[in-house]
Structure formats: structure tokens, C-alpha cells
Amino acid sequence: MGKHYFADKDIQVILGTLLRVGVIASMLVVFIGGVIYLSGYSREIIDYSVFNPSKTKYSSILAIFQGLSVLDGKAIIQSGTLLLIFTPVTRVVFSIFGFLIERDYLYVLIGVFVLCVILISLSNKLVG
Amino acid sequence: MSVLLFTIIVLAGAFLAGLVGSLTGLGGGVIIIPLLTLVLGVDIHYAIGASIVSVIATSSGSAAAYVKEGITNIRIGMFLEIATTISAVIGAVITVYINPSYIAVIFGCILLFSAAMMVRKKVDHSDDRTTGVLANFFKLNGSYPTAGGTVKYGVHNVVGGFVMMFVAGIISGLLGIGSGALKVVAMDNIMRLPFKVSTTTSNFMMGVTAAASAIVYLHRGQIDPGIAMPVTLGVLTGATVGSKLLVKTNTDKLKVIFAVVVTFLALQMIYNGLAGKL
Numbered sequence: 573m574g575k576h577y578f579a580d581k582d583i584q585v586i587l588g589t590l591l592r593v594g595v596i597a598s599m600l601v602v603f604i605g606g607v608i609y610l611s612g613y614s615r616e617i618i619d620y621s622v623f624n625p626s627k628t629k630y631s632s633i634l635a636i637f638q639g640l641s642v643l644d645g646k647a648i649i650q651s652g653t654l655l656l657i658f659t660p661v662t663r664v665v666f667s668i669f670g671f672l673i674e675r676d677y678l679y680v681l682i683g684v685f686v687l688c689v690i691l692i693s694l695s696n697k698l699v700g
Numbered sequence: 701m702s703v704l705l706f707t708i709i710v711l712a713g714a715f716l717a718g719l720v721g722s723l724t725g726l727g728g729g730v731i732i733i734p735l736l737t738l739v740l741g742v743d744i745h746y747a748i749g750a751s752i753v754s755v756i757a758t759s760s761g762s763a764a765a766y767v768k769e770g771i772t773n774i775r776i777g778m779f780l781e782i783a784t785t786i787s788a789v790i791g792a793v794i795t796v797y798i799n800p801s802y803i804a805v806i807f808g809c810i811l812l813f814s815a816a817m818m819v820r821k822k823v824d825h826s827d828d829r830t831t832g833v834l835a836n837f838f839k840l841n842g843s844y845p846t847a848g849g850t851v852k853y854g855v856h857n858v859v860g861g862f863v864m865m866f867v868a869g870i871i872s873g874l875l876g877i878g879s880g881a882l883k884v885v886a887m888d889n890i891m892r893l894p895f896k897v898s899t900t901t902s903n904f905m906m907g908v909t910a911a912a913s914a915i916v917y918l919h920r921g922q923i924d925p926g927i928a929m930p931v932t933l934g935v936l937t938g939a940t941v942g943s944k945l946l947v948k949t950n951t952d953k954l955k956v957i958f959a960v961v962v963t964f965l966a967l968q969m970i971y972n973g974l975a976g977k978l
Contacts, residue, residue: 583774615702620742689912
């Protein structure tokens with residue numbers, strides 16, 4: 573049991589650091605994007621009273637990357653949001669490796685399953 | 701409303717939501733969604749998209765601290781995420797097919813329930829006596845460090861907890877919240893985990909659950925950068941300040957005051973939903 577415990581402990585420290593780095597990095601990106609967005613649009617009038625899916629320009633990962641290449645503030649904010657969304661996903665990936673090192677194959681399988689569910693959510697087809 | 705004014709109001713509201721949320725244990729979405737819909741007239745679908753992003757931010761932010769302490773049970777988290785991720789995606793997919801008025805009413809009911817759970821006296825059911833076959837098979841039983849040494853605990857009623865987590869995931873995906881109150885029911889009352897373990901583990905899980913539905917929202921255009929930006933920045937700075945204050949603050953009174961506020965917001969949401977105003 574002793575060895576098992578230490579391996580678990582190491583993984584926990586790595587996971588903790590990973591989560592922290594992911595959050596700080598994404599906050600920085602969102603902040604930079606926010607400053608650029610506000611410097612360009614701050615006086616504009618906005619209206620969010622009706623949900624209109626076609627109004628949001630950056631609703632796919634591809635579109636966000638295209639917007640990034642022209643340094644659009646909104647695209648930078650969205651890429652920060654993406655970074656935030658993928659932080660816990662990376663956590664799942666790291667846990668899978670951790671369980672692999674511990675030779676806990678049942679949990680490798682469970683981790684892969686959870687990851688697959690998230691990957692399925694990446695499909696555009698889920699959005700009607 | 702101008703972009704600048706909107707950003708400032710949301711930033712301040714989100715900061716407050718993060719601050720009070722981390723002091724009382726209630727998620728930021730509970731305040732963010734009423735603020736955006738009731739006060740600023742934002743469509744509930746945008747509010748849901750912004751709220752889920754704040755859930756991921758607070759979950760990852762606080763989980764980072766907890767995981768290192770070794771209280772979080774990573775196996776229980778991973779095991780229950782099977783239920784929460786599947787149901788969160790289902791919830792996120794069906795949101796647009798449900799009348800926004802009904803969503804407001806469901807949200808109001810969950811708010812009422814969360815407020816009640818927050819002020820209720822907690823009874824620790826945990827023990828380390830014999831556990832079920834499933835808990836042993838999935839190696840869910842664990843131990844955690846306390847001031848008085850390592851405490852062992854056993855996990856009970858795995859099937860019941862799993863089903864309850866499925867419900868929590870649906871609600872989370874449907875409303876864009878962490879549904880922490882429902883997870884507490886699953887972990888504290890049904891699976892009989894110690895408080896510290898269930899709180900930190902459910903917090904740890906929330907990020908993964910929310911990520912699954914957030915991607916669906918993103919594709920649908922529900923995550924608008926103009927709203928998500930002040931919400932994310934505000935909630936996270938608020939939560940950071942709150943966790944620093946937590947050590948010195950007596951939160952019992954605060955919880956009662958906050959429960960009253962949340963109840964008021966809940967009734968507003970339900971009223972507006974029934975009147976078809978949202």
C-alpha cells in the first residue's frame with residue numbers, strides 16, 4: 573500500500589499545479605482580449621435581450637483561431653475561454669497517465685471513457 | 701447600454717458573486733444568472749453560457765488548492781464523472797428545446813433547494829465499517845488527513861449516488877450551474893462520505909462536468925465573449941479574495957443572510973418564468 577500512496581500523492585501535486593497554471597494562463601489571455609475589445613468597442617451599444625446564435629462570431633474552435641490571427645479582441649477572449657474549458661480536460665488526460673503508471677487499468681478505462689464523452693461533445697452535430 | 705457600462709456592472713456583480721460564493725459554498729452561477737437575466741435583461745441562454753464558464757473557473761481555481769492537501773478522492777471523482785459528463789452533455793443539448801420560461805422556473809426551484817441546503821445543519825454520516833461490493837470493486841474507499849491523524853472512510857450505496865449524480869449532471873448542463881447542492885445530497889447523504897471529502901471532490905468534478913456542456917454551448921453561440929469576459933475575471937478575483945477571507949470570517953450569519961437573498965431571487969425567477977417574462 574505504501575508505494576501506491578506515494579504515487580497517488582505525486583499525481584495529486586501535479587494535478588493541482590496543472591489546474592492552477594491553466595486558470596492563471598486563461599485569465600491572462602481573457603484580460604488581454606478584454607482590454608483590446610474594450611479599446612475598440614467600449615462606446616458601442618449592445619443588446620443581449622434576444623438569443624441569436626448567428627450573432628456570435630466565434631462559436632467554433634476554427635473561427636476562434638482565424639480571429640486570433642488578426643488579433644481580434646473577442647477572438648482572444650474566446651481563446652482564453654477555450655483554455656479554461658480545456659484545463660479540466662487536460663486534468664482527465666493526466667489522471668489517465670497517472671493510473672497507467674499505477675497499473676490501475678480499471679481506472680485507465682474509466683478515464684478514457686470520460687475523455688470520450690467530452691470528445692463527443694466537441695462534435696458540431698450535437699447542436700441542433 | 702454601452703459596452704463599457706455593461707462590462708463594469710457585470711464585472712462588479714461577478715466579483716460579488718465569486719466573493720460570497722466562496723464564503724458560503726454556493727456557486728457563482730446562482731448569482732450570475734439572476735443578475736444577467738433579471739437586472740440586465742440578458743436572454744437566459746447567454747446567461748447560462750456565461751455562468752458555465754464561471755463554474756469551470758472557480759472549480760479549477762479551488763480544486764488546485766484542495767488536491768494538494770490530499771483530501772480529494774480522485775477515484776470517486778473520476779468514477780462519478782462517468783455519470784455527470786454524460787448527463788451534462790444531454791442537459792446542454794436539450795436546453796434550447798425547452799421553453800426559456802420553464803428553464804427559469806426550474807432554476808428558481810434549484811435556487812430554493814440550494815438555499816435550504818446551505819443553512820441546514822449538517823450531520824456527518826461517515827464511517828469506515830464494511831462497505832458494499834461495488835465500493836470495493838471500484839476502490840472508492842479512502843482516507844484523508846486531519847489534525848488528529850489520518851481518518852479512514854467507507855463508501856456506501858454506490859448505485860444510488862451514481863443515479864443522483866446523473867440528475868445533478870442534467871441540471872448542470874440544463875442551467876449552466878455547478879449544481880453543488882445536488883452533489884452534496886449524492887455524496888454526503890447517499891454515499892455517506894465525510895464532508896471535507898465530498899465538498900472537495902465535488903468541486904474537483906465540477907470543472908470536468910462543466911467542460912463537457914461548455915463545449916456544446918460554445919458551438920451553439922451561447923458563450924458570448926462580451927459577457928464571458930467580465931464574468932470570468934470578476935468571479936475568479938472574487939473567489940480568490942473570498943478564500944483568503946474565509947479563515948477569518950464567521951460564515952454562519954452570512955449564510956443565513958445569503959439564503960434569504962437567494963430565496964428572494966428564486967421567487968423572482970419563478971414569478972418571471974410563470975408570467976412568461978423571461
